[in-house]
Amino acid sequence: MDSTVQSTVPSGQPLIAARGVGVKRAQRWLIRNVDLTVHPGEIVTLIGPNGSGKSTTVRTILGLIRHDVGTIERAPGLTVGYVPQKLSIDWTMPLTARRFMTLTGRHPVAAIDAALDEVGLTAFSDRDVQVLSGGEFQRLLLARAIIGQPDLLVLDEPVQGVDATGEIALYELIAGLRHRLGCGVLLISHDLHIVMAATDTVICLNGHVCCSGSPKAVAESPEYRTLFGSRAAEALAIYHHHHDHAHLPDGTVVKSGDADDHVACTHPEHHHDHG
Amino acid sequence: MIMDEFLIRALLAGVGVAIIAGPLGCFIVWRRMAYFGDTMAHSALLGVALAVLMDVSITGAVFVVAALGALALIALQRRAPLSSDALLGILSHSTLALGIVIVAMMTWLRIDLMAFLFGDILAVSWADIILIYGGGAVVLGILAMIWRPLLAGTVSGELAAAEGLHPERARIIFMLLMAAVIAIAMKVVGILLITSLLIIPAATARRFARGPEMMAVLAATAGVVSVMAGLSGSLAFDTPSGPSIVCAAALIFLMSLIPTGLKRGPAHEGNMR
Numbered sequence: 001m002d003s004t005v006q007s008t009v010p011s012g013q014p015l016i017a018a019r020g021v022g023v024k025r026a027q028r029w030l031i032r033n034v035d036l037t038v039h040p041g042e043i044v045t046l047i048g049p050n051g052s053g054k055s056t057t058v059r060t061i062l063g064l065i066r067h068d069v070g071t072i073e074r075a076p077g078l079t080v081g082y083v084p085q086k087l088s089i090d091w092t093m094p095l096t097a098r099r100f101m102t103l104t105g106r107h108p109v110a111a112i113d114a115a116l117d118e119v120g121l122t123a124f125s126d127r128d129v130q131v132l133s134g135g136e137f138q139r140l141l142l143a144r145a146i147i148g149q150p151d152l153l154v155l156d157e158p159v160q161g162v163d164a165t166g167e168i169a170l171y172e173l174i175a176g177l178r179h180r181l182g183c184g185v186l187l188i189s190h191d192l193h194i195v196m197a198a199t200d201t202v203i204c205l206n207g208h209v210c211c212s213g214s215p216k217a218v219a220e221s222p223e224y225r226t227l228f229g230s231r232a233a234e235a236l237a238i239y240h241h242h243h244d245h246a247h248l249p250d251g252t253v254v255k256s257g258d259a260d261d262h263v264a265c266t267h268p269e270h271h272h273d274h275g
Numbered sequence: 276m277i278m279d280e281f282l283i284r285a286l287l288a289g290v291g292v293a294i295i296a297g298p299l300g301c302f303i304v305w306r307r308m309a310y311f312g313d314t315m316a317h318s319a320l321l322g323v324a325l326a327v328l329m330d331v332s333i334t335g336a337v338f339v340v341a342a343l344g345a346l347a348l349i350a351l352q353r354r355a356p357l358s359s360d361a362l363l364g365i366l367s368h369s370t371l372a373l374g375i376v377i378v379a380m381m382t383w384l385r386i387d388l389m390a391f392l393f394g395d396i397l398a399v400s401w402a403d404i405i406l407i408y409g410g411g412a413v414v415l416g417i418l419a420m421i422w423r424p425l426l427a428g429t430v431s432g433e434l435a436a437a438e439g440l441h442p443e444r445a446r447i448i449f450m451l452l453m454a455a456v457i458a459i460a461m462k463v464v465g466i467l468l469i470t471s472l473l474i475i476p477a478a479t480a481r482r483f484a485r486g487p488e489m490m491a492v493l494a495a496t497a498g499v500v501s502v503m504a505g506l507s508g509s510l511a512f513d514t515p516s517g518p519s520i521v522c523a524a525a526l527i528f529l530m531s532l533i534p535t536g537l538k539r540g541p542a543h544e545g546n547m548r
C-alpha cells in the first residue's frame with residue numbers, strides 16, 4: 001500500500017461520466033438532469049439536504065439501480081471501491097474484521113494489515129464486525145474499499161458516527177489516497193465544513209443539480225445559500241478562515257482560490273503529477 | 276449379514292447428505308431463508324406426483340419442480356408488494372397440500388406417501404448413494420466456485436454488485452443447488468424435514484465458528500454426527516430414521532448452547548447489538 005500506483009485508466013479521460021441522468025419511481029422523479037463526471041485524481045463531493053437524491057445518484061452511477069433517462073459512461077475495466085450508506089451484517093454470520101477485508105476480492109495478508117493500520121484498526125482485526133462501534137465499522141468499510149486500490153472510490157457518508165478527530169483523519173486519508181493511488185473519489189458528505197477543504201468539485205443536489213463548481217464558488221452561489229441557509233454562511237466563513245491555503249503532499253503550502261472559482265459543470269484542473 | 280449392508284448404505288447416504296447440507300444450510304441461515312427452503316422442499320411432493328404420472332425419474336422431476344418453484348418465488352418477490360413472509364407461508368403450505376392431494380387422488384398407483392414425507396433411509400440403494408456422492412460433489416464444487424460472490428452478496432448485494440461481482444447470478448445458482456439438494460436428500464430425511472437438516476447443524480456451528488468457511492465445515496461435521504447418532508437411535512428404539520436424525524440434530528444444537536467456558540472472541544462480547 002505504500003507505493004504510488006497509477007490508475008489503469010488514462011488520465012484526462014473520465015472514470016465515469018453521467019449526463020442528464022434521471023431516475024423515476026412511482027411517478028416521481030427521485031433525481032433528474034444530473035450531470036456528473038469524475039476524473040482520475042479528482043475528488044467530487046455531492047452535498048444536499050436529506051432525501052435530495054445523493055445516494056440515489058451514486059447508486060445509479062454504480063449501476064445498482066436503473067436510470068430512466070440520460071447516459072452513464074464508465075471507463076472500460078473500471079474498478080470500484082464502495083462504502084454504502086447503510087450496511088448491517090446479520091449476527092448469524094461469523095465474520096471478523098480481517099475476513100471482511102477480503103469480502104469482494106483476495107488480498108495478501110500484508111495488504112490487509114496495512115489497510116487496517118491505515119484506519120487505526122490493527123487491534124481490532126480479529127474482532128467480529130458486529131461488535132465494532134459505528135465509527136470503527138465505518139473505518140473498516142473504508143479500509144475494505146481502498147484495499148483493492150480501485151480506480152474509483154465511491155463513499156456514501158463515510159464518516160457517519162466517527163468522532164471529530166477521527167473524521168479529520170479519515171478525510172485526510174481520503175484526500176491523500178487520490179495522490180497515492182491516483183484514484184478518483186466520489187464522496188457524499190453532509191459535513192459542509194469538510195467539503196470545503198479537500199474537494200475539487202462540489203455538486204449541490206436537490207433532486208437536480210442546483211449548482212456545481214469549486215467549493216468556494218459553490219459556497220458563494222445564491223442557490224447554495226438558499227438551500228443551506230445560515231449553515232451555508234457559517235461553512236463559508238470557516239472556509240475563508242481555515243482554507244485559504246492547501247497542503248501539497250510534500251508539505252508545501254499553496255494559496256488557493258485564484259484559479260478554479262467559477263460555478264459551472266466544467267472540471268477544475270487536478271494535480272496528481274506528484275513526486 | 277444383510278442388516279449390516281442396510282446399515283452401511285444408510286450411514287453412507289446420511290453422511291453424504293449431511294456433508295452437502297452443512298455448507299448450503301449456512302447460507303440459508305445467513306440469508307434468513309428457512310421459510311424459502313421449506314417452500315422449495317414442500318413443492319418437491321408435486322415433483323414426485325408429476326414424475327409418477329409422466330413416468331420419469333423422481334429425482335429429476337423433484338429437481339425441476341423445486342428449481343422452477345424457487346425461480347418463480349424470486350420473480351414474485353421482486354414484483355409483489357405482499358410481504359414475502361406471508362407469500363412464502365401461502366405457497367409453502369398450498370404446494371404441500373396440493374402435492375398430498377394429487378398423490379392421494381392417484382389411487383391406481385401405490386405411492387408410499389410416508390416415505391416421501393419423512394424419508395426412508397434404510398431403503399437407500401447403491402444407486403442412490405452414487406447419486407448422493409456424485410451429485411453432492413457437483414453441488415459442493417459449484418458452491419465453491421460461487422462462494423465469494425454469494426457470500427459478498429449475502430453481506431450486501433449492492434456492495435458486491437458495485438465492486439464487479441455478480442451476486443444476483445450467484446443467488447440464482449444457489450437456488451438451483453438448493454433444488455438439487457432437496458432432490459438428493461429427499462429419500463434420506465423426507466421433504467418435511469429437509470430444511471431442518473440444512474438449518475440445525477448450521478445453527479449449531481455458529482457458536483464455534485470464527486469465520487464463514489469454518490462455519491460451513493463445522494455445520495457439515497455437526498450434520499454427520501447427527502446422522503450417526505440419529506441412525507443409532509432409530510435402530511435402538513425402533514423409531515423412524517428421518518425424524519430420529521432430526522431429533523439428534525436438535526439435541527446436539529441444544530447441547531451446543533450449554534456454556535463451556537470456552538473463550539470465544541474478545542471480552543466485551545456482551546456488548547452485542
Ligand SMILES: Nc1ncnc2c1ncn2[C@@H]1O[C@H](COP(=O)(O)OP(=O)(O)O)[C@@H](O)[C@H]1O
Pocket residue numbers: 025026030048049050051052053054055056057
Ligand atoms: N426505490 C425507491 N422508490 C421510491 N422512492 C425512493 C426509492 N429510493 C429512494 N427513494 C426516495 O428518493 C429520495 C432520495 O433518496 P436518497 O437518494 O436516499 O437521498 P439522500 O441520500 O440525498 O438522503 C428520498 O425521498 C427517498 O425516499
Ligand SMILES: [Mg+2]
Pocket residue numbers: 054055056085156
Ligand atoms: Mg443518502
